[in-house]
Amino acid sequence: MASITMDNLCKVYIGGVKAVSDVNLDIADGEMIVLVGPSGCGKSTLLRMVAGLETISDGTLKIGDRVVNNLEPADRDIAMVFQNYALYPHMTVFNNLAYGLKNRGFKKAEIDRRVREAAQMLEIGQFLDRKPRQLSGGQRQRVAMGRALVREPAAFLFDEPLSNLDAKLRVQMRVEIRQLQKRLRTTSLYVTHDQLEALTMADRLVVLNAGRIEQVGTPMELYSRPATTFVAGFIGSPAMNMLPAEYLKTLVSADDLAHLPQSADLIGIRPEDLSLAPPKEGEMALTGELMLLEPAGAESHLHLKLAGLKDIFVARLPQVPDVSEGTALTFSLRRDQLHPFDSASGQRVA
């Protein structure tokens, strides 16, 4: 177990493409950090730099107290779970788990003990004699986890480990990985593009965009106070509505926006902060024409057309309201739930 410290990490590919720029991140011992961002944002590259599979162009990377910039992957005391599992197809499950231990010269009895312990923990004990191709996707995923577990490394690295599973299995494995991680208290770095996975699993979340860190924080911090328009748009589903402040002034009274700073020219409104109840004290009203009602069982998404606005405005309600498309609806919203941004810098201003 160890902490991981990234100090101004950079990755520049031959030809000058900057995949990761100036990443600073301290991961505490036993913490689960999720790297999240759209594809191509550099999250996998960053993970592979920690693993030692990509060279580090600039900056320092420490695992524990050791600078590991120039260490081979094998010497960094990390274990990785790959997206395609990367199980050795010609070896049995037992040998897949034992391979890393054999290479490190562990005694036979110790290897046997660790493999069986991990297999029991992951409920793959009855598959130890099988080859990977004889296993289902979920079972392969467990074997891949097992291969990381037996090593008892300082840190786990996960590279989108659940994206090859079907939706149901993904939820199940998500819970299991998180429970296992909490039990073992092993420092973990987890890469995903799925924001739900990110929000549910992380101790702290790192949102990456174009190779840079947009924001670091607990899932709830990022959700309730996104630091940039990018994070605001990325975290939360449906995505946050963004309205120009100038436009919003034409819809609501001046009092409603008085508490916001002058520089706030872009206002974010979360779809789930809207309600159909009449406005009370401290609340403001917004009216729009219902274009489309999407019932989703326990909740519903309402696509609205606001007067004079090109983009569709979305509201999310915790029930399916009895309204018909084409009617005008008035929503109420607490004034302190507005997210003010400066559109030029993309930064939150209050």
Next chain:
Amino acid sequence: MQTKRMTFSRSWLPYALLAPQVIITLIFFIWPSFQALRQSVYRQGDAFGIRPPQFVWFQNFQALFADPLYLNSLKVTAVFAIGTTLLSMSVALLFAVMVNRMIRSRDTYTTFLVWPYAIAPAIAGVLWWFIFNPSIGIMPYMLDMVGYNWNHRRDGNDAMIMVIIASAWRQISYNFLFFLAGLAAIPQSLIEAAAIDGASRMKRFWTIVFPLLSPITFFLLVINIVYAMFDTFGVIHATTEGGPAQATNILVYKVYRDGFVNLNFGSSAAQSVVLMGIVIVLTVIQFRYIERRVNY
């Protein structure tokens, strides 16, 4: 696999379309094979028809396996085939592994390494004949500098080494392409996982890459043995002509020598039949095991 079914409106058309291939097979494969089979159980008559060909059962085969020259040829063929196969496959694998590591120069190297395959075996033979020529060749000249007196016209081992190199050279290209394709098919993440699992470069190769290449290796093994045994006539003919003292007289070459030079048709035909048997066995092995003897 789904088979496509084609319906012809005229019933003779499919036969007409198949006919060229069938005729070629009949004339160039079936008929000569039959001739060889027939001739192998006859003692040939004389050129004037005074003594007609005589049916002798398996006497030709008995004589063959009692002949020390033929037994020697079997041994020579085994050494030659194994030598050629090992040399061409190991060098090809080495090249493939090295080229596989390259990024930008990969295509260039691949192109160059494949070129020798376009050269006819006889030309390759002549090429190596020049290189190894004891009087004018560069290799004997260089070997002489380190104190080795090369003469494949006198020394059977030298001759064997030369024909093995000359035969393997061309085959390296072929094997290289297969190995390169095989290496490209191994997911990079497997190698990375092994690297994280603490395996050194060599260990990764022998415990991960090589086992995963085994289907291709096995396939090439059969192909190369068949090549060395049957396709190297041109190389032998252009370099050593089976000599010195039968040291490189492999089975195919002996068939030619005994039949067309020494005009011993009965023995030559019997030798052809033995070769046919070997081809059949190798083909069966290939079809039987190529699908199954896959390592994973």
